[in-house]
Amino acid sequence: MFSYEFMRNAFAAGTIIAVICGIMGVFVIARNMSFLTHTLSEIGFSGAAFGVFAGWAPLNGMLLFTVVSSVIVGQLSARSERREAATSAISALFIGMGILFLSLANKNASYATSILFGSVIGISVSDVRQMLWLSLVVLIVVFVLYRFLKFDSFDHTGARVKGLWTNALSITFLVLVALSVSVAAQIVGSLLIFILLTLPAATAKYFAHTVGGMMVLAIALALIGVWSGLTLSYFTNYPVSFFIAAIEAIFYFVALGWQRLQTAE
Amino acid sequence: MTNAPILKLDHLGVTFPNNPVFSDLNLTIRQGEVWSIIGKNGVGKTTLMRTLLHQLRPTQGKVTYLPSVNDVRIGYVPQFRNIDADYPLTIRDFIGLNLTGWKLPWLSAKERVKVQRIIEQTGLTELANRPIGQASGGEKQKAYLAQALVEAPNLLILDESTASLDPVTKTELLDLVTELNQRLNLTVLFVTHDIPMAQKYTHQYLMMTPGKVEQGPISQLTDDKVWEGENV
Numbered sequence: 224m225f226s227y228e229f230m231r232n233a234f235a236a237g238t239i240i241a242v243i244c245g246i247m248g249v250f251v252i253a254r255n256m257s258f259l260t261h262t263l264s265e266i267g268f269s270g271a272a273f274g275v276f277a278g279w280a281p282l283n284g285m286l287l288f289t290v291v292s293s294v295i296v297g298q299l300s301a302r303s304e305r306r307e308a309a310t311s312a313i314s315a316l317f318i319g320m321g322i323l324f325l326s327l328a329n330k331n332a333s334y335a336t337s338i339l340f341g342s343v344i345g346i347s348v349s350d351v352r353q354m355l356w357l358s359l360v361v362l363i364v365v366f367v368l369y370r371f372l373k374f375d376s377f378d379h380t381g382a383r384v385k386g387l388w389t390n391a392l393s394i395t396f397l398v399l400v401a402l403s404v405s406v407a408a409q410i411v412g413s414l415l416i417f418i419l420l421t422l423p424a425a426t427a428k429y430f431a432h433t434v435g436g437m438m439v440l441a442i443a444l445a446l447i448g449v450w451s452g453l454t455l456s457y458f459t460n461y462p463v464s465f466f467i468a469a470i471e472a473i474f475y476f477v478a479l480g481w482q483r484l485q486t487a488e
Numbered sequence: 489m490t491n492a493p494i495l496k497l498d499h500l501g502v503t504f505p506n507n508p509v510f511s512d513l514n515l516t517i518r519q520g521e522v523w524s525i526i527g528k529n530g531v532g533k534t535t536l537m538r539t540l541l542h543q544l545r546p547t548q549g550k551v552t553y554l555p556s557v558n559d560v561r562i563g564y565v566p567q568f569r570n571i572d573a574d575y576p577l578t579i580r581d582f583i584g585l586n587l588t589g590w591k592l593p594w595l596s597a598k599e600r601v602k603v604q605r606i607i608e609q610t611g612l613t614e615l616a617n618r619p620i621g622q623a624s625g626g627e628k629q630k631a632y633l634a635q636a637l638v639e640a641p642n643l644l645i646l647d648e649s650t651a652s653l654d655p656v657t658k659t660e661l662l663d664l665v666t667e668l669n670q671r672l673n674l675t676v677l678f679v680t681h682d683i684p685m686a687q688k689y690t691h692q693y694l695m696m697t698p699g700k701v702e703q704g705p706i707s708q709l710t711d712d713k714v715w716e717g718e719n720v
C-alpha cells in the first residue's frame with residue numbers, strides 16, 4: 224500500500240497527528256477539558272465550511288475559527304462552572320454556522336462528510352508539510368512552557384498558590400488545542416478528532432504515574448490506532464475514522480476494566 | 489534575640505462586596521517566629537493568608553515584605569485541594585511539580601536530589617512511588633507539605649493542615665516543622681482550631697474575632713480568650 228503516494232502521505236500525517244494528540248491529550252485530560260475539546264472540533268467543522276465558502280483551504284478556515292474561539296472561550300470562563308453551559312451555546316452557534324456556510328458554498332454532501340469524518344485520499348505533500356509546521360509550533364510552545372503547564376494542569380491549586388499566571392496559561396493552552404484540532408481533523412475529521420485528543424491520554428492515565436510516562440504511552444496508543452486504522456481502511460475500504468474510534472475506545476474500556484480489577488483486589 | 493522582621497501588615501483590611509471580613513489589622517512577623525492564627529469558621533483566616541500570598545488585593549492598608557518582596561519565599565499548604573482517587577501522579581512526581589521555571593521539561597539530577605531529600609524528611613520514603621490519588625488523607629497532607637517545602641521557602645503557611653491527621657502523624661509533622669524552624673530559622677504560620685497544639689508548638693498567636701484582632705505570646709492565650717474567640 225505504500226506504493227501509493229496518498230497512503231504514504233496519510234501515514235506521515237497520521238504519525239504527526241498521533242504524536243501531537245498524545246502529548247496534548249495528557250494535558251487535556253488533566254485539565255478536564257474533554258468537553259471543550261469536543262466543542263473546538265465542532266468549531267473546526269464550521270471553520271472548514273467557512274474556508275470552503277470563502278475559497279480558502281479548509282485548514283485555514285479551521286485555524287481561524289478555532290483559534291479565535293479558543294481565545295473567546297478562555298476569556299469567558301477560564302475554569303468556572305459556567306463553562307459547560309457557555310461552551311454548549313458556543314458549540315450550537317458554530318455548528319449552525321457550519322451548516323449555513325456549506326449550503327452557501329453550494330458544495331455537495333460528500334464534501335461535508337469529508338470534513339466531518341476525515342479522509343485519507345485528499346492529503347497532499349504540501350498538506351503534510353503544513354501540518355508538520357503547525358505541529359512543530361505546538362511542540363515548541365509545550366516544550367518551553369512545560370513545567371508551568373504541568374504544574375497548572377495537574378495541581379491547579381498549587382500553581383495558583385505559587386503565583387503562576389494561570390489564566391494566561393489557560394488561554395495559551397486552548398490556542399494550542401485549537402491548533403492541534405485543526406491539524407488532526409485532516410484525517411479523522413472534525414467530528415471524531417476529540418477521540419485522539421482524549422482517549423489515548425485517558426487510557427494512559429491508568430497505567431503511567433509520571434507525566435512523561437503518560438505522554439509516551441498516549442503517543443504509542445494513538446500511533447497504534449492511527450496506523451492500524453489506516454491499514455484496515457486501505458484493505459477494507461471502510462472509513463478510517465471508524466477504525467481509529469473503535470480501536471481507541473476498546474483500549475479505553477480495557478483500561479477501565481483493568482483498573483476495576485486492580486481496585487477490586 | 490530578636491530577628492529581623494520579614495512581614496509587616498499596616499492597617500490591613502479586606503472587604504468582599506458587601507462583606508467586610510477584617511479591617512485595621514496590624515502585625516509584624518519576624519524571621520523564625522512560629523505563629524498560630526486562630527478564630528472561628530468564616531472569620532477570615534484563609535482570606536488573610538491569601539492576601540499574604542498576593543492572591544487577593546487588600547482593600548485597605550498594605551502588606552510589606554522585608555527586606556524586599558523577593559526575599560520572602562512563601563510555601564503554602566492550602567486548606568482545600570482536589571486530588572481524586574483517579575489522580576495519576578506518584579507522590580514523588582507530585583512533589584516535583586513545584587519545581588517550575590523556564591527550564592527543561594525533565595528534572596535535573598540536582599532537582600531529583602532535592603525531591604528525594606524532602607521525601608526522606610517528611611517520612612514519605614515508603615510511599616513515594618505510589619499514586620497520590622490512592623494515599624490516605626494524612627499521607628496526602630504530608631505530600632502537600634513536602635511539595636511546599638521543596639523550593640526551600642523561608643515562610644511556611646499551613647492552613648489547617650493537621651486537622652485530619654492521627655496523633656502520631658500529627659506529632660511527626662509538627663516535629664518536622666519545629667526542626668526546620670530551629671535548624672533553618674523557617675518562619676511558620678499555623679492556621680488552626682487546635683488550641684492544645686497551638687500552645688505546644690507555636691510561640692505567638694493571632695486571634696481573629698469579628699471586628700477585632702488580638703495578638704500576643706502564646707502563654708497569654710488563656711482559656712477565657714479561647715472561649716471568646718471560638719464562640720462569640
Ligand SMILES: Nc1ncnc2c1ncn2[C@@H]1O[C@H](COP(=O)(O)OP(=O)(O)OP(=O)(O)O)[C@@H](O)[C@H]1O
Pocket residue numbers: 504505507509527528529530531532533534535536567
Ligand atoms: N472569594 C470570596 N468572595 C466573597 N466572600 C468570600 C470569598 N472568600 C471568602 N469569603 C467570605 O469571607 C469570610 C471569611 O472566609 P475565610 O475562608 O477567610 O474564613 P476562615 O477563617 O478561613 O474559615 P474556616 O475556619 O472555616 O476555614 C467568609 O464570610 C466567607 O464567606
Ligand SMILES: [Mg+2]
Pocket residue numbers: 533534535567647
Ligand atoms: Mg479557612
